[in-house]
Every structure is written in structure tokens, then in C-alpha cells.
Amino acid sequence: MLRFSKMHGLGNDFVVLDCRATPFALDEAGIRALADRRTGVGFDQLLSVEPARDPSCAFYYGIWNTDGSPARQCGNGVRCVAAWLHRAGALAAGEPVRLESPSGPVAVRLLSAHEVTVDMGEPRFDPARIPFAAEHEAMRYVIEVDGTTLEIGAVSMGNPHAVVPADGLADGAAERLGPALTTHPRFAQGANTGFVERLSRDHLKLRVHERGVGWTLACGTGACAAMAVLRQRGEVDGQVRVDLPGGALRIAWQGPGHTLWMTGPAAFAFEGEWPGA
Known part of the structure; x- marks a missing residue:
């Protein structure tokens, strides 16, 4: 037993x-x-x-x-x-x-x-360390996924993440694009795919399709990745609440040179x- x-x-x-x-x-x-x-x-x-x-x-x-x-x-x-x-x-x-x-x-x-x-x-944005196929590090990458052109962020939080702004997606698009992006060939080891909505500078809403698992009620590293990508772009403050289907996490990151903290x-x-x- x-x-x-x-x-x-x-x-x-x-x-x-x-x-x-x-x-x-x-x-x-x-x-x-x-x-x-x-x-x-x-x-x-x-x-x-x-x-x-x-x-x-x-x-x-x-x-x-x-x-x-x-x-x-x-x-x-x-x-x-x-x-x-x-x-x-x-x-x-x-x-x-x-x-x-x-x-x-x-x-x-x-x-x-x-x-x-x-x-x-500390979030790692170097494509080689994610790993993600790209010629150089960037805040935004254009990628073709199942016939759709997406703009994503890519980061490692100890595992690879694709972060997709969900605001402009059509209803139901995430259900189709999540599994496809999770197994996209530009992510050599697959990726956890997060669809994030920015409600304010300190409040995000997130859904994550995890590699090897599927859609989950919550993903801690996914919440960290979403905050890190938006923080790198200057779109959120140093402390945010991330609402997931299962509840909320608190993420704090001052920026490059600092580690990121998650509380939940x-x-x-x-x-x-x-x-x-």
C-alpha cells in the first residue's frame, strides 16, 4: 500500500x-x-x-x-x-x-x-535558458499558432512559460490556442501557456494550460511568469494580485537583479x- x-x-x-x-x-x-x-x-x-x-x-x-x-x-x-x-x-x-x-x-x-x-x-528572459527559439531576447515575440498570429512573452520560472495577453482574443480562442502553444516547436521542452488580462496595474486575471497536465485551476509559476512579463514591459507595479480560476496569489518583483516572491x-x-x- x-x-x-x-x-x-x-x-x-x-x-x-x-x-x-x-x-x-x-x-x-x-x-x-x-x-x-x-x-x-x-x-x-x-x-x-x-x-x-x-x-x-x-x-x-x-x-x-x-x-x-x-x-x-x-x-x-x-x-x-x-x-x-x-x-x-x-x-x-x-x-x-x-x-x-x-x-x-x-x-x-x-x-x-x-x-x-x-x-x-529571478525570472529568466534569455531565450536559450527558457528554452525558446529566437534570434535575440525581446519583450514581445510574434509566433504562428494553429493558423493564428500571436504576440507573446516568453520567460522561465524554473520551467518554460508563454504569456499571451488575452484582452484582444476572440471568445473561445484560448481553448484552441492553449494546447497548441504548449506544444509549439519553438519551445523545445514545451511550455506552460498563460492567458492574462490586465485589470489594473496591480491586478491580473489568468488562465494557464500546463504542459503534461492541461488546463488547471491555478498555476503558481504561471502567475509569476505573467507578472514578470508585464512588469518587464512596465505595464504593472511591483506588487500584484493574480486571480486564477481557483483563487488569488500575491506576486512581488522589483525588477531585474531581484528575485520574485509568491505568496498563497x-x-x-x-x-x-x-x-x-
């Missing part, structure tokens, strides 16, 4: 496995079986809590998508890992701590048992055992 915790951050849901003493052992087929919402448990991402590889970090967390593919970073997921560690007695509220993600160290601090602030690092909730749904492992 595989013991697990079911958690979510604004409806972006996770299965969390305690792998601190027992190594992670699921293969790709096992992950897909656990992810099935009819015959398994169901999740947007699977998170494993493991001993740190980096001695400067307290713990390592692995991330897998519903299709079994590994992910490099997950903003809502790291908040859930921090809340899970707090519940397990391994992390005190108010104490800053470094956790190790597949994309590198992340600083977190519990503001309460169910609210976490995370240093997501983490919630437990239930504990369980799965016999399929």
Missing part, C-alpha cells in the same frame, strides 16, 4: 509522497495510474519529499505531471511541500528554510500553517493509501 497526502493550492491538486526514508519507486506507468481520476487518486502533479542532495537545503522535492513526465518547478507545489513538512513536524512557522527543487534551491517561509511565501528566483495558500484534502503501487 502506498501512503499519500492529497493537497491543493487554489485547486491545483497534488498527491504528496513521504520519501524521506523510502526511495521514490514509481515508474512512468505507475505515475499515470495514480493520476487517473477515475481509477487512481487523481492529481495535477505528484510531489515526492526526499532527503536533500544539496547540503544547504533541508529537503528535496520531486515533481511529476499526470502523464508521468518530470517537471522542473511548481509554485503551488512548493507551498504544499512546505505545509506538509510543517504538519510532519519538520518545519516551523516563521522560519525561513531552503528546499531543493529539480531546478535548484528555493527559499520558503510559512506565514501560518496554511499560507506560504516563496522566493521563486496550501491546503490538505485527505490522507489515504493506494493499492496500485
